Amino acid sequence: MSKILKKIFKLSALRLSMLLALIIFILVFFKEVNHWDWGFFDAMEAKAIDLMFKARGKEPDHGQVAIVAIDEKSIEQLGKWPWPRHVQAQLLESIYKLGAKVVGFDIVWSDLDPTSTALGSILSKDFEELDLAPVDHVAGSLLAGLQEAGQAMHRAVALLSGIASSGEKDTATTARNVLKSLEQANGAFRTFLSKSQNLLQKLDTYYKERLKFEVGAPRLFARFDEETGIPAGGVKALLMEPLVQAGAIISTVEKKIEKLPDSVREAIGQVEAGRRKVTMAVDDLQRRVELFRAGIKRESKKLYEEGTPGDKALSHVLGEYSDSTVLGYFMFKSREEIRDIEQKRLDESLERIKTSRIAAIQYPKGVSEVKAWWSDPFVKYLGVQAPLKIFSDAAEHFGFFNFEPDEDGGLRWATLVAEVRRGKETVQDHQRKLFPSLALKCAALYLDVASLAVVRGPEGIQEVKVGRVSIPTNRYGRMLINYHGPGRTFPHYSAVDVLTGEVGKEVLKDKVILVGATATGIYDLRNTPFDATFPGVEVHANIIDNILNQDFIVRPFWAVPMELAFILGFGLLLGVVLGRIKAAWGAGLLVMLILAYYFFDKDMLFEKGYLAKVVLPIMELLMIFFGVYIYRYMTEEREKKKVRKAFAHYLHEDVIEQLLADQSRLRLGGERLELTVLFSDIRGFTSISEGLSAEQLVDVLNRYLTPMTEIVFEYKGLLDKYIGDAIMAVFGAPIHYPGHAENACRAACNMLKRLSLLQEEFKKEGLPRIDIGVGINTGIVSVGNMGSTQRFDYTVMGDNVNLASRLEGINKQYKTRIIISQYTKKAIGDDFTTRLMDIVRVKGKKEPVEIFELRADRPPSEKDLEFIRTFEEGIGLYRKKEWDKAIARFEKTLEMEPEDYPSNLWISRCKEFRESPPGDAWDGVFTMTTK
Numbered sequence: 001m002s003k004i005l006k007k008i009f010k011l012s013a014l015r016l017s018m019l020l021a022l023i024i025f026i027l028v029f030f031k032e033v034n035h036w037d038w039g040f041f042d043a044m045e046a047k048a049i050d051l052m053f054k055a056r057g058k059e060p061d062h063g064q065v066a067i068v069a070i071d072e073k074s075i076e077q078l079g080k081w082p083w084p085r086h087v088q089a090q091l092l093e094s095i096y097k098l099g100a101k102v103v104g105f106d107i108v109w110s111d112l113d114p115t116s117t118a119l120g121s122i123l124s125k126d127f128e129e130l131d132l133a134p135v136d137h138v139a140g141s142l143l144a145g146l147q148e149a150g151q152a153m154h155r156a157v158a159l160l161s162g163i164a165s166s167g168e169k170d171t172a173t174t175a176r177n178v179l180k181s182l183e184q185a186n187g188a189f190r191t192f193l194s195k196s197q198n199l200l201q202k203l204d205t206y207y208k209e210r211l212k213f214e215v216g217a218p219r220l221f222a223r224f225d226e227e228t229g230i231p232a233g234g235v236k237a238l239l240m241e242p243l244v245q246a247g248a249i250i251s252t253v254e255k256k257i258e259k260l261p262d263s264v265r266e267a268i269g270q271v272e273a274g275r276r277k278v279t280m281a282v283d284d285l286q287r288r289v290e291l292f293r294a295g296i297k298r299e300s301k302k303l304y305e306e307g308t309p310g311d312k313a314l315s316h317v318l319g320e321y322s323d324s325t326v327l328g329y330f331m332f333k334s335r336e337e338i339r340d341i342e343q344k345r346l347d348e349s350l351e352r353i354k355t356s357r358i359a360a361i362q363y364p365k366g367v368s369e370v371k372a373w374w375s376d377p378f379v380k381y382l383g384v385q386a387p388l389k390i391f392s393d394a395a396e397h398f399g400f401f402n403f404e405p406d407e408d409g410g411l412r413w414a415t416l417v418a419e420v421r422r423g424k425e426t427v428q429d430h431q432r433k434l435f436p437s438l439a440l441k442c443a444a445l446y447l448d449v450a451s452l453a454v455v456r457g458p459e460g461i462q463e464v465k466v467g468r469v470s471i472p473t474n475r476y477g478r479m480l481i482n483y484h485g486p487g488r489t490f491p492h493y494s495a496v497d498v499l500t501g502e503v504g505k506e507v508l509k510d511k512v513i514l515v516g517a518t519a520t521g522i523y524d525l526r527n528t529p530f531d532a533t534f535p536g537v538e539v540h541a542n543i544i545d546n547i548l549n550q551d552f553i554v555r556p557f558w559a560v561p562m563e564l565a566f567i568l569g570f571g572l573l574l575g576v577v578l579g580r581i582k583a584a585w586g587a588g589l590l591v592m593l594i595l596a597y598y599f600f601d602k603d604m605l606f607e608k609g610y611l612a613k614v615v616l617p618i619m620e621l622l623m624i625f626f627g628v629y630i631y632r633y634m635t636e637e638r639e640k641k642k643v644r645k646a647f648a649h650y651l652h653e654d655v656i657e658q659l660l661a662d663q664s665r666l667r668l669g670g671e672r673l674e675l676t677v678l679f680s681d682i683r684g685f686t687s688i689s690e691g692l693s694a695e696q697l698v699d700v701l702n703r704y705l706t707p708m709t710e711i712v713f714e715y716k717g718l719l720d721k722y723i724g725d726a727i728m729a730v731f732g733a734p735i736h737y738p739g740h741a742e743n744a745c746r747a748a749c750n751m752l753k754r755l756s757l758l759q760e761e762f763k764k765e766g767l768p769r770i771d772i773g774v775g776i777n778t779g780i781v782s783v784g785n786m787g788s789t790q791r792f793d794y795t796v797m798g799d800n801v802n803l804a805s806r807l808e809g810i811n812k813q814y815k816t817r818i819i820i821s822q823y824t825k826k827a828i829g830d831d832f833t834t835r836l837m838d839i840v841r842v843k844g845k846k847e848p849v850e851i852f853e854l855r856a857d858r859p860p861s862e863k864d865l866e867f868i869r870t871f872e873e874g875i876g877l878y879r880k881k882e883w884d885k886a887i888a889r890f891e892k893t894l895e896m897e898p899e900d901y902p903s904n905l906w907i908s909r910c911k912e913f914r915e916s917p918p919g920d921a922w923d924g925v926f927t928m929t930t931k
Contacts, residue, residue, distance in 0.1 A: 012579060013575055013578055013579025013580075013628045013631065013632065014575035014576060014579055015575070016575070016624075016627055016628055016631050017571050017572070017574050017575025017578065017624045017627070017628055018571050018572065018575050020571065020620070020623055020624050020627055021567055021568055021570065021571020021572070021575075021620065021624065022568075022571070024567055024571075024616070024620045024623070025564055025567050025568055025571075028560075028563065028564060028567060028613075028616060029560075029564060032560050035459075035475065041615055041616060041619070043406070043407060043408055044615040044619075045613060045614065045615045045616070046406050046408065046410060046412060047408075047410075048614040048615050049412055049480075049529065049611070050410065050412075050529035052601070052602055052606045052614075053483055053529035053530060054529060054530065055602050056602070056606065056607055057485070058484065058485030058486065058489060059484045059485060060484070060489075061484050061489060061490050061491075061541075061545055062545055062548065062549050062551075063511075064446070064511055064512060064544075064545060064548050064549075065490055065511060065512045065513075065514065065541045065544050065545050065548075066490060066491045066492075066493060066507065066508060066511050066512075066513055066514075066541075067490055067491065067492045067493070067513070067514050067515075067516065067518070067535075067537055067538060067541055068091070068095060068493050068494075068495050068498055068508075068513055068514070068515045069492045069493065069494055069495060069516065069517070069518040069519075069535075069537070070495050070515070070516065070517040070518065070519060070522070070523075071492070071494050071495070071517075071518045071519050072519045072520065073494045073496055073497075074494050074495040074496040074519070075519050075522075077496045078495070078496055078499075081517060081519070081522050082114055082115065083115070084113060084115040084116070084310045085109075085113040085115070085116075085308065085310030085311050085313060085314040086309070086310040086313040086314070087310075087499075088314055089310070089313040089314040089316070089317040090499060091495055091498060091499055091515070092314070092317050092318070092321070092325070092515075093317050093320075094498050094499055094501075095498060095508060095513050095515070096321050096324075097505075098498070098503060098504075098505045098507075098508040098509065099505050099506075099508055099509030099510060100324075100508045100509070100510075100511060100512075100513040101324060101445075101446060101510045101511060101512065102324050102325075102326065102442050102445045102446045102511075102512045102513070103321070103324065103325050103326070103512075103513045103514075103515065104325075104326040104328065104399065104438050104439075104441070104442040104512065104513070104514050104515070104540065105325075105326065105327055105328045105438075105514075105515050105516075106328050106401050106438065106514055106515065106516030106517075106536065106537040106540060107328060107515065107516065107517070108327075108328050108329050108330050108385060108386075108387060108401075109311075109314070109327070109387045109388055109391050110329070110330075110385045110386065110387060110388060111217040111218075111219065111388070112217050112218060112303055112304065112307065112308055112311060112388065113217075113307075113308045113310040113311050114215065114217045115215055115310065116215060116308035116309070116310055116311075117215045118303065118308045118309065119218060119221060119299060119300065119303055119308075120210075120211055120212075120215055120221070122295075122299050123211055123221055123292075123295065123296060123299060124207070124211040124212060126291075126292060126295045126299075127207055127211055127292060130288040130291055130292055131288060132203060132207070132288055132289070132292060133203070133204070133207040134204070134207075135200050135201075135203060135204035135207070138200055138203060138285065139200050141281050141284065141285070142196055142200070142278070142281045142282070142285060143193075143196065143278075143281075144277065144281070145274045145275065145276070145277025145278035145279075145280070145281055146189065146192070146193065146274065146278050147274075148270065148273070148274035148277065149189065149270070149271045149272075149273075149274025149275050149277075149278065150189065150274070151270075151274075152267050152268070152269075152270030152271040152273075152274060153182060153185070153186060153189075153267075153271050155263075155267040155270075156182060156264060156267035156268050156271060157179065157182060159261070159263055159264045159267060160175045160176075160178055160179050160182070160260075160264060161175075161179065163175035163260065163261075163264070164176045164179060170259075171259065171260065174256060174257070174259065174260065175260065177256065178253050178256055178257060178260075178264075181249050181252060181253045181256075182249075182253065182268075182271075184249050185245075185246045185249040185250055185253075185271070188242040188243070188245040188246035188249065189242065189246055189275075191242040192239060192242040192243055192246075192278070195238060195239055195242070196239055198229070199228065199229065199230070199235070199238060199239070202227065202228040202229050203228055205227070206224065206227050206228055210227065218296070218299075218300035218303065218304070221296050221300070222296055222297075222300065224292070224293060224296060225293075230289065234286045234289060234290060235282060235285050235286040235289050236282055236283065236286050239282050240279070240282055243275060243278060243279050243282065246275055247272070247275055247279075250268065250271060250272045250275065251272075253268060254268060254269075254272075304388065304389070304390075305389065305390075306390070307388070307390040311388070311390055311391075312390070314391065315390045315391055315393075315394040316394070318391060318394040318395050319394040319395075322394060322395050322396045322397075323396060323397075324445055325395055325396075325397065326397045326398065326399050326438060326441045326442050326445065327387050327391060327392070327395050327397070327398050327399075328398075328399060328400070328401045328438045329349075329353060329384055329385060329386045329387060329398055329399075329400055329401070330384065330385040330400065330401065330402065331381035331382075331383070331384050331385075331400045331402045331418060331420070332381055332382045332383045332384065332385065333381055333382065333402070334382070335382065337382075338382055338383050341383070346382075346383040346384075348389075349383065349384045349385060349386035350383065350384055350386070350420060350433070352386040352387065352389060352392035352393075352398075353384060353386050353392065353398040353435065355396050355397070355398070356397055356398040356399065356435055356436060356441060357433060357434065357435060358417060358434040358435065358436055358451075358452045358453070358454060359430075359434075359451070360451055360452065360453035360454070361429045361430070361432070361434070361453070361454050361455075361456060362453050362454070362455045362456075362465070363455070363456065363457065364455065364457050364462065367457050367458060376426065377456065377459075377460035377461050377475050377476050377477065378417065378418065378419040378432065378434065378461070378476070378477060379404065379415050379417075379418045379419065379476055379477060379478070380418070380419050380420075380421055381400075381402070381418055381419070381420050382420070382421075382422050383420065383422070384400070384420060384435075386398070397441055397445060398435070398441070399435075399436050399437050399438030399439070399440065399441035399442065400418060400435060400436075400437055400438060401437070401438045401536070401540065402415065402418070402437075403415070403526065403536070403539065404478065405526075405527065409527045410527050410528070410529070411481070411526045411527060411528050411534075411539060412480060412481060412528075412529065413474070413478035413479065413480055413481065414437065414439065414478060414479045414481050414539070414543045415437060415476075415477065415478050416436065416437050416439075416440045416464045416471065416473060416477055416478065416479055417434050417435065417436055417437070417440070417452075417454055417461075417464060417477045418434070418435060418437070418477075419432050419433060419434050419435075420433045420435065421433065429456075434454065436452055437543075438540055439540045439543035439544045439547070440452065440464065440466070440471075440543075440547070442512050442514070442540070442544050443466055443469075443512070443543075443544045443547040443548055444466050444467075446512050446544075446548060447466055447467055447469065447548070448467075449466050449467035452464065452465065452466060453465040454477065455470075459475055460474075460475025460476060460477075461473050461474075461475055461476065461477040462475075464477060464479075466547060469547060469550060471547060471552065472552055472554045472555075479543065479546070479552070480552070480553045480554075480611065481528075481539065481542050481543055481546065482542065482546045482551050482552060482553045482609075483528060483529055483530055483542050484542060484545065485530060486530040486531045486534070487530075487531050487533075487534050487535055487538060488538075489538070490538055490541040490542075490545070491507070492518065493507065493508070495515070512544050512548075514537050514540055514541055514544075515537075516535070516536065516537025516540075517537070518535045518537065518538075523535055523536060523537070524536035526539055551609075552609060553606070553609050553610070553611050554609060554610065554611065555610070555611045555612070556610055559610065559611070559612045559613075562612065563612060563613050563616065563617060566597070566617050567616075567617060567620055570593065570617065570620055570621055570624065571620070571624060573593075574589075574590075574593075574621070574624045574625065574628065575624070575628070577589060578624070578625065578628040578629070579628065579632075583629050586625060586628075586629065587625070590621055590622070590625045593621055594618050594621060597614070597617055597618065597621075598614065598618075601614050671782075671783060671784055672780055672781070672782055672783075673732065673733065673736055673780070673781065673783050674732070674778065674779060674780050674781075675730055675731060675732040675733055675736075675740060675778070675779075675781050675783060675796060676730070676731040676732055676740045676741045676743075676744040676776060676777070676778040676824060676827070677728070677729070677730055677731075677744075677776070677777055677778075677781065677796060677800065677801050677804040678712075678717070678727075678728070678729045678730075678731065678744050678747065678748060678774065678775070678776050678804065679726060679727070679728055679774070679775045679776075679804050679805045679807070679808040680708065680726065680727045680748070680751060680772050680773065680774045680775075680808065681725065681726040681727075681772060681773055681808055681809075682704070682725040682726075682770050682771070682772055683770070683771045683772060683773060683812070685724070685725045685770075688700075688768045688770060691768060692767075692768070696767070700762070700767060700768075700770070701725060703758065703761075704725075704755075704758065704770065705722065705725075705727070707754045707758070708727055708751050708754070708755075709727070711747050711750050711751050711754060712727070712729045712747055714747070714750075715731070715743040715744070715746055715747040715750075716731065716737065716740075716743055717729040717730065717731045717743065717744065717747055718730045718731070718733055718734060720795055720796065721795070726808075728805075729744070729747070730783070730795075730796050731743050731744040731747070733783045733796065734783075740778075741776075741778045741824050741827035741828050742827070742828050742831065742832075744776050744778075744824070745776060745818075745820065745824070745828055745832055745854055745857060746857045748774045748776060748818050748854060749818070749854065749856065749857035750857070751772070751774065752772075752774075752817060752818070755770075755771070755772060758770075759771075771817070772817070773808050773809070773811030773812065773816070773817060773818075773819075774808060774811070774817065774818040774819070774854075775804050775805060775806065775807030775808030775809070775810065775811070775818075775819050775820075776804060776807065776818070776819070776820040776821070776824050776854070777800050777801075777803045777804035777807055777820070777821040777823060777824055778800070778821065778823045778824040778826075778827045779798075779799075779800030779803070779821075779823050780798070780800060781796045781797065781798040781800050781801055782796065782797045782798050783795075783796045799845070800823075802845075803821060803842065803845065803849065804821075806842040806843065806845075806928070807819045807820070807821060807842075807851060810840065810842070810851060810928065813928070814837055814838070814853070814901065814902050814905060815901040815902070816837065816853045816901075816902070818853065818854040818855075819837065819851050819852070819853060819854070820834065820851070820852050820854050821849055821850070821851060821852075822849055822850035822851070822852070823849075824852075825850070825852045830859060831858075831859060832854060832855075832856065832857055832858065832859070833854075833855040833856040833857075833858060833859065833860040833861075833864050833868075834852040834853060834854055834855060834868075835852060835853050835855065835867075835868040835871055835872065836850060836851075836852055836868075836871075836872045836875060837851045837852055837853045837902060838850075838851055838875070838926050839851070839879075839924060839925050839926065840925065840926045840927070840928055841925050841926070841927045841928065842928045843928050848923075848925040853902070863896075866896070867893055867896045867897065870889055870892050870893050870896070871889070871890070871893045871902075871903065873889050874886045874887075874889030874890045874893065874903075874906060875906070877889060878906060878909065878910055878924070879924035881913070881917065881918075881922075883910040883911070883913055883914040884910075884914070886906070886910045887907050887910045887911070890903040890904075890906045890907045890910070891903075891907065
């Protein structure tokens, strides 16, 4: 029975594929039913929509929408935006005279004409009449008393100084104490003077720059306190503190001077009189400043109610064309945006646009309002920034121009209706404050539809109705924008050309005209499927065109069943095929299926206005492909593990890996290759080990061998074996590659660098200092599996291996650290700093070999070259038996490097041969008698 169950539940490529497909099927089903947010996958689906738009390309508009652009040309001729309101009034009138049917403004007139000088002129006159300008008048009234107090203070100090220096002891002491107090009072007066001068300077700046030269909306003039630095408590809060402090000091002083001369008491009384005049001047200045503040509010309110002359002109034109003009306004989304706005102002703004409120909420057949209550799908805003009252009174139609981009910043969906509500409590549908977007309202006016309706069911909004036109939306009342193409797909006409009559009547006649900014730096850039810098006003144009021509992209009711069918079908197809073909063929099939589904979606669905999921089915294909082949790989790897386990006790791990790749290599013998062999050994390790405990010895050895081995691996070396404290490494095997000699030399140099750090660590820990010698040789060696038929290892053998070992030992003779052979020297070229050390005949070999000291893993510097050249010239002279000349060359190298042991060694040899010259058969080769 258990065998039968195992067989039933045994995993296979087909079963795994169908299992994955079923899991994805269930997840997608519940996602669609419950509207789950899948983050990454939803974002990828959004990107797929962008791809479909770009693949479809540009489509012509239907000739019903155009844009009058506030562009660079208009700004160049009419000046910086915003233009005076009377110019905007002329623009609106010109558009209607050219035959426009509907005009929508992608701008909001929420403040007074910023180009108007009306308020500035009124406030400038008030400023002067209140004697707040020019600043000399203010300074005279504010500082006159301070000057009087200062003069009296000077007299009092002079009198008290005389008494303090020549009066009786008690009188002199009193005078000195009073002088100290007066100095404190004088400091308070100086503080007052500094603060008042700063205030006067800011008042003068406000007068000259804000009131005299800059026009602007009331909110600019209302920054009076901010720009002058006057705190909430007014001028007194800014200036009175040092005066009060001075008054307290003078009051204390007056109690101490009863026995002092009348002249002193009189002078101090005059100081106090001056201080009181200054205090009165501060009170008066506060009164005048508060009157000016009140004037700002009064005159601003008056202008807001009546408007500037330019605002009145624009309002008059709006009134003439109120039945076919849509004013745009902005909605506040976050509480941060309305934090500083009074609720009264928010309520007033909402009241101004009430004529555009959507009152009609409808329900599908069989769904009552009660059944729909549990869902609250409307996009919510907290308030609006409506046009000024002077404009809203003249107009009848309004639409918000807010957009709701996706999380990646892409603008794909248009919010057609939105609710304004600050609270979180549930409200009945007839109580909702629903408003249309600018595009929706413009389309409704064009279609001569008086009212709009929203159809909603238990799961959310189903559609928005504009007369007989039903606009399909998602559950939040958002329509997928069917973009016709990149920017300027819809015709753009420069505003200045409209004003000057260069635009013909036929191009605007009977169209929806959108007025908005497109000039660089002043228009809102939107990230759309076609362009990351798309004019916001043209987004509205696309939406209007979609509505007027019912040119929608919809997600049909059969989309979900179709997608689920594809998910199961892909699972079955891949399960049957992938278990029988190699991964390369499977990848080809995968690409074919992805392309086939993509073109099916693009050509058969999207271009016909149907939206289907692209990413999830393709992701399913990828998941099944990788899942099946990972499963197949793991089952095949399980077989390899059996082989590895069987041979782990007999073979080196590297050999096992090669065996798994090619089991025919499970034999003795190998091949002959040119490789580089490196030997390194710790100097005097025996004596070092005698001074350490067993635990310390193991610790030291491990701490040394670990980084050295890591360096070998870093430079593609094969760790052949450890021989006690020695390391044998091979470069160029088991995978042969060029440059193995260079890698070996760089590894050796880096071993010394790492060793120097290790020496510092050992010194701090009181451990003995260790040093190493390294020998490197390049040549033909036998490489492969060496050993017996029962057990063998991957290693190298041959004379060139022995030579590398001998070279390591030669370091002791010359007190060097790295010795390489002439063969390695030839292989590494001039990329390293080396010097010829000797020509030697190592023990066990008859043929001499040139040996070189490896000094650095970089090309030699000029200094290095001079030293090496001099040293090698000495060797040449030595071989010619010119002992004195050779000695001179080596002595010169010692001048360059006084501690150079090889130079001293060669001098000793030269002196020995000078005393006892060699025979004629001498060939200059040094024969090594030890290993």
